Amino acid sequence: xxxxxxxxxxxxxxxxxxxxxxxxxxxxxxxxxxxxxxxxxxxxxxxxxxxxxxxxxxxxxxxxxxxxxxxxxxxxxxxxxxxxxxxxxxxxxxxxxxxxxxxxxxxxxxxxx
Amino acid sequence: xxxxxxxxxxxxxxxxxxxxxxxxxxxxxxxxxxxxxxxxxxxxxxxxxxxxxxxxxxxxxxxxxxxxxxxxxxxxxxxxxxxxxxxxxxxxxxxxxxxxxxxxxxxxxxxxxx
Numbered sequence: 001x002x003x004x005x006x007x008x009x010x011x012x013x014x015x016x017x018x019x020x021x022x023x024x025x026x027x028x029x030x031x032x033x034x035x036x037x038x039x040x041x042x043x044x045x046x047x048x049x050x051x052x053x054x055x056x057x058x059x060x061x062x063x064x065x066x067x068x069x070x071x072x073x074x075x076x077x078x079x080x081x082x083x084x085x086x087x088x089x090x091x092x093x094x095x096x097x098x099x100x101x102x103x104x105x106x107x108x109x110x111x112x113x
Numbered sequence: 114x115x116x117x118x119x120x121x122x123x124x125x126x127x128x129x130x131x132x133x134x135x136x137x138x139x140x141x142x143x144x145x146x147x148x149x150x151x152x153x154x155x156x157x158x159x160x161x162x163x164x165x166x167x168x169x170x171x172x173x174x175x176x177x178x179x180x181x182x183x184x185x186x187x188x189x190x191x192x193x194x195x196x197x198x199x200x201x202x203x204x205x206x207x208x209x210x211x212x213x214x215x216x217x218x219x220x221x222x223x224x225x226x227x
Contacts, residue, residue, distance in 0.1 A: 006155075034215055043117070043204055043218030059139070100146070100169060100200060101216065105155030 003027045004092050005014065007106035014112050019077040019108050023090030026071065030092040035064060035075045038087045047088070048075070077109075085111045117219035119205050125225045126204045131193040134222045135185055136173055138207030146216060148204040156204070163187065174188050 005024045013019040021035075031052040050057040050064045050073070056066050063076045077079035077084055090104040118137040126132050138145050142211070144159040161172040162182045177196070182188040190197055202223050206216035 041220070043206070043220050045218070046215040049215060100158055100161055103148075103156035103157065 001026075002104070003102050004028075004090055004104040006016050006090050006107050008107050009105070010108040011035070011108065012110040013080050013111055015082060016079045019075075019080045019084065019109055019111070020090070021075040021077075021088050021090070022107065023073050023075075024071055024105055025073075027094070027102075028071070029044050029094040030102075031095045032093045033064070033073050034091040035062075035065060036089040036091060036103070038089065038106070046088055080109075080111050082113065085109060117217050118204055118218035119203075119208050119222050121222060122220065123223045123225075124149075125227065128226055130226075131191065131192045132195045132199075132224060132226075134190040134203050134205075136188045136190070136205030136219060136225070138188070138205070139217055140186065142207035142209045142217075143185070144208045145182060145188050145205045147188070148218075149204065150202045150204060150221070159190070165220055192224075195224075197226045200225050202227055 019069045034049040035047045037047045038044040048059050048062045048064050050066050052068060055066050055079050061077055064073060066073045087106045087108050089106045091101045117139055120135045143164050147159040149157050149159055157172055159172045160180045161168055165182045166186055178192055180190045198208060200223045204218050204221045206218040208216045
């Protein structure tokens with residue numbers, strides 16, 4: 001049973017426009033959420049995170065929004081650039097000493113020229 | 114730091130053979146994680162260690178899979194005997210959970226069982 005769900009396997013966005021990647025979770029114990037980016041033949045790399053006490057976190061072109069009541073988070077990339085083409089994984093953790101991170105299946109983002 | 118180092122990068126083996134994947138975590142990190150990536154299931158957590166002790170192996174699919182961490186700088190994931198459905202990319206990651214959240218992943222081992 002997937003605790004972290006990314007329902008869009010792929011997304012295509014025009015260069016310069018906003019990319020919005022969505023993620024839903026089912027475990028109400030999750031209190032920390034992360035986004036990872038993965039290029040082919042490389043391991044995932046950490047992109048941005050948000051604690052459950054916040055509803056927004058921004059880092060340059062990347063912003064993550066958290067809606068706890070809906071158990072939903074989203075990653076906004078603006079403006080989208082060609083180098084943003086990658087697979088994006090949404091992930092969540094319940095925190096504490098049990099810090100294992102549960103990942104979604106990923107969304108492949110294509111930035112179109 | 115060289116990051117998390119995994120070997121080999123690619124492994125092709127015949128069904129029934131033993132396969133051993135290796136991982137060297139980042140020095141000073143006290144947690145180590147083994148993940149498997151497939152198209153159908155995405156990134157699945159197989160097992161993780163804190164201070165070299167296995168904490169949660171509930172993701173290990175079958176008894177054919179085993180993992181060890183004999184010291185803070187080395188871990189192995191073994192599959193014996195291997196089957197074609199084990200074909201996937203296996204990632205190792207490490208973290209210093211006391212300092213921050215988020216893992217550093219290795220580049221992965223692409224395993225193909227024929």
